[in-house]
Amino acid sequence: MTAAARPYHHGNLHRALLDEALAMIEESGPAALSLRALARRLGVSHAAPTHHFADKAALLTAIAAEGYAQLADALEAAAAPAGEATASSASGAGAFLELGVAYVRFAVDHPAHFAVMSAPTLYHPDEPEAAAAGRRAARLLYAGAGRLAPGSPRAVGLAGWCLMHGLATLWLAGNLRDLDVPPTDIARTIGATAFSYT
Amino acid sequence: MTAAARPYHHGNLHRALLDEALAMIEESGPAALSLRALARRLGVSHAAPTHHFADKAALLTAIAAEGYAQLADALEAAAAPAGEATASSASGAGAFLELGVAYVRFAVDHPAHFAVMSAPTLYHPDEPEAAAAGRRAARLLYAGAGRLAPGSPRAVGLAGWCLMHGLATLWLAGNLRDLDVPPTDIARTIGATAFSYT
């Protein structure tokens, strides 16, 4: 328990930089992130991060790529739940609603990832890995819309995206705090309200 | 045309500060706004703005208040058009859709106001004037929802708000650029798609 001499090498600075950056973004948003403050919080010299990320945009790009991958995973899991046979949400409408709920849950549970993903001017959205993960998430969304409304998957997919993105954004900005209802419950309510053609 | 000696007093620095700040926010977002850069762009000493706004939060609060007032005006105009008798949108659904279209049009036409309004951590949302304007806008929105669905004005109002807020946010972030359709047209499409119970 005595303060052991801090080892020269950090061990896993790459991952630590990402995690601490996420914590800082959660506190003050992606625009306010400073690499020097990040290094300070990790107890590392301020020049150390450049060995892992060339600059702030590179770090945020890694976070965005990770976020899109996690979002796509979450949508995938919502679209094809493990106990599929027992699930009552086999209908197109029910499945599409679950996609929306998963989207909102991801945003609320990973606000820093979501904030970075929503600010494409701060990173490099065309970086291959980030772009591919984003496309995968979009594909899952529109596939769900296609199962609900085979005739107009694009309009329905876009409407669903806007609806849930708006909810997530308003919630995270604190605009819905006085509702005192968990955001995933709100997602079910407004999802059922808007897409009530059974 | 010869450079006249610049007068000591600016004339209307208060308004000029707001307008130039809006232009800068449109370029780089509210978080990146610097009072020194603002003064520089107006050709005024960097200490001059403090005579009009105590600090950055005060300036952004004024912008948010102005934005909410303009949004409320736009919603009011959409709810009660001048040539009411001739308008075909007398039905509750049509009128509610027009509210949504007005919301999106405001966001697209006043991106800087909208960006500030959406970032309540950067200003003082409880400042009386800003808060009152915000309440007026909310009242107009829920009144429109009540005319469409008297039984569930809150759920319908919230769903409409999320839908149009999501569209505006995604559009402004550049996520819908490849659609190549004016955002107000998208608003009509997804509004009709989501709220298709005639």
Add this chain to the structure above:
DNA sequence: TGTACATCAGTGAACGCGCGTTCACTGATGTAC
């Protein structure tokens, strides 16, 4: 098993910059008499 050496990860000092804030000041305006 042992040694030499290349490579990688992190240090700490230095740089120039833009920021917000403070302060004593000065020029312009408007009002009281």
Add this chain to the structure above:
DNA sequence: TGTACATCAGTGAACGCGCGTTCACTGATGTAC
């Protein structure tokens, strides 16, 4: 109509701070032989 004076709006120098970037360096690791 004219003067005195309070008030307001803007100046410019100074401060201390945190930032990103660069650089020569050093400690640790892993691999070739």
